[in-house]
Amino acid sequence: VALLFRALDTWDPDVTRVVKVLRPDLGGDAEPLLKLRREIDVLARCDHPGIPRLHTSGLCGRLLFYAADTIPTRSLGEWIREQG
DSSP: OEEEEEEEEESOOOOOEEEEEOOOGTTTTTTHHHHHHHHHHHHHHHOOTTTOOOEEEETTTTEEOOOOOOEOOOHHHHHHHHHH
């Protein structure tokens, strides 16, 4: 339904964001647009360390997009070593 991109924040080049954009071939279809819109609405309401924080969303032409924080990936073993 969407394409994921890794992007640098123009205000803070040390910060990496994830940008999710509706696929161009689906830009005119209602169902994929509504699914991504629901995802944006859910992210906007969530406040949990395991869920990326939404920074912005909008339309670029007919393409819906949002930008969010990245979540560092760790294995279970790494998490256990860190937490004890």
